Amino acid sequence: MRTHYLTTIASLATLGAVSALSEQRPLTDSSPSQLPIGGDSSRRKPLVNSEDLQASISIDALLARAKNLFKIAHLSEEEYNHPTRVIGSKGHQGTLDYILDTLSVLNDYYTLSTQPFPAVAGAVFESRLLIELALIESASPMSLTPPTKNKQPVDGKLVLVNNEGCDATDYPSDIKGNIAFIKRGTCPFGTKSAHAGKAGAVAAVVFNSEKGPLAGTLGTPSDNHVATFGLPGSVAAPFVAKLKAGDTLDASAYIDAEVKTIRTTNIIAQTRDGDPDNCVMLGGHSDSVSEGPGINDDGSGSLALLEVATQLTNFSVNNCVRFAWWSGEEEGLLGSDYYVNVLPAEENKKIRLFMDYDMLASPNFAYQVYDARNDVNPVGSQELRDLYVNWYVQHNLNYTFIPFDGRSDYDGFIRHGIPGGGIATGAEGIKTEHEAALFGGEAGVPYDICYHAICDTISNLNLTAWELNTKLVAHSVATYARSFKGFPERTLDTVSIKALDTYSENARYHGSKLFI
Ligand SMILES: *[C@@H]1O[C@H](CO)[C@@H](O)[C@H](O)[C@H]1NC(C)=O
Ligand SMILES: *[C@@H]1O[C@H](CO)[C@@H](O)[C@H](O)[C@H]1NC(C)=O
Ligand SMILES: *[C@@H]1O[C@H](CO)[C@@H](O)[C@H](O)[C@H]1NC(C)=O
Ligand SMILES: [Zn+2]
Secondary structure, eight states: OHHHHHHHHHHHHHSSOSOHHHHOEEOSOOOGGGSOTTTOOGGGSOBOOHHHHHHTOOHHHHHHHHHHHHHHHGGGHHHHSSOOOOTTSHHHHHHHHHHHHHHHTSTTOEEEEEEEEEEEEEEEEEEEEEETTEEOTTOEEOBTOOOSGGGSOEEEEEEEOSTTSOSGGGSOGGGTTSEEEEEOOSSOHHHHHHHHHHTTOSEEEEEOSSSSOOOBBOOSOOTTOOOEEEEOHHHHHHHHHHHHTTOOOEEEEEEEEEEEEEEEEEEEEEESSSEEEEEEEEEEEOOOOTTSOOIIIIIIHHHHHHHHHHHHTTSBOSEEEEEEEESSSTTTSHHHHHHHHHSOHHHHTTEEEEEEEOOOOOTTOOOEEEOOOTTTSOTTHHHHHHHHHHHHHHTTOOOEEEOOSSSSTHHHHHHTTOOEEEEEOOSSSBOOHHHHHHHOSOTTSBSOTTTTSTTOSGGGOOHHHHHHHHHHHHHHHHHHHHOOTTSOOOOGGGSOHHHHHHHHHHOOEETTEEOO
């Protein structure tokens, strides 16, 4: 299953790429003669230090940026009837323009480039699953699902698939023209959907083998995919029992959806100053989901990067600093996957570590640190984790570790052997009593009640958390821009295949959606 998964990522990368170097488009001329007279004062600038860079971060500046971004999200209103910065929308294009405009007035401190890439974007307009004429409200269409035939309802018997449906032989012959009923587990949802499609099913339903609803993604589109729903295990259980007892269940499935490939772009800014063979890299994502404006997710992270990038220009650096604004994160980490997939090996080695900043200001926040460890992640990941921990401890703040399981743009870096980590403040998860004691806020309520929703606006930001975490972003940049002393070298033996296997086995998410 792991192998399958890795190939799907690779095939996505080759979808329209010529090569990284020919695709990446420099936006600024790197010749020294382009610098304004007296403008290259880097030699006279003080070497960056953490305290001063942190002190340059103000919530007023961040909030002004958030207000700009919210205005930009409204550019999509005509098409979407609400503000959004989803890829392909005017709100997203406006976001890209805003990032580039902000960086391009920084006196050539950075080399700017865009990296266009093909992105699959899916939309489900309407869906319905009936079993024995009863509407199954908890059925959730998978992301990137194709529509049912002719975007019309399809009827058939519900046919229970053997085992977990990871093998073509698990599909009985009477699946043809009927609806496959498949247990979750072992292989990605996309594999199950493709097997069902090849066996002639007109739709598929994957039911959960764990507690709770099943909101998943089919991943890279395939011609074999059929319209696919996820279903909670508790809802499926009585149907499974009846099918096993030999009963016949009639079902009707309907999905009106569209999957298309569009072009979007990453933005990369790298300091001209600093050792280009030893870069500290950090990223946030420029896009939002279609449901809302994404001011916390990931306005908070991407604007924190923009503000730190702006303030850094007052300093010189010893090591190169490379900022990235990824696109297509919400469709499944598309931009960051693309970036690492086309990165030549010798360029990969120059990235000493990657720091992910996705959602830094959740309204009911926790100070979360990705639990990246050297025994299961590229060596150096744990040193980065401890940099965050030490900072919170130093500031008398509490923190928690959260799983490092593929939910954000660090995933591709880890899979390509680059040490990584990051911080976050929480998404749809529910704050516990214990966490309310650690961080304040409300127990029993999601960290971000507006996660992936229309209300992810300026009022969805906790400004205390945002300012504080942006100072921590500044600390991380200043620390490594100054020195990698004590930070492990990038050598081949720092990434054991075994460790990466363990990571892959434990990674259940690819972006916000479960894929397996
Ligand atoms: C740089 O330093 C100057 C002088 O302290 C300050 O006025 C300015 O706001 C700082 N930031 C930038 C981005 O120039
Ligand atoms: C950290 O957590 C403890 C409870 O374990 C709490 O008493 C303390 O106030 C918390 N610190 C902060 C800064 O919230
Ligand atoms: C942010 O969170 C802190 C701690 O829970 C709280 O005191 C403050 O009122 C919150 N601020 C905003 C703007 O939500
Ligand atoms: Zn995000």
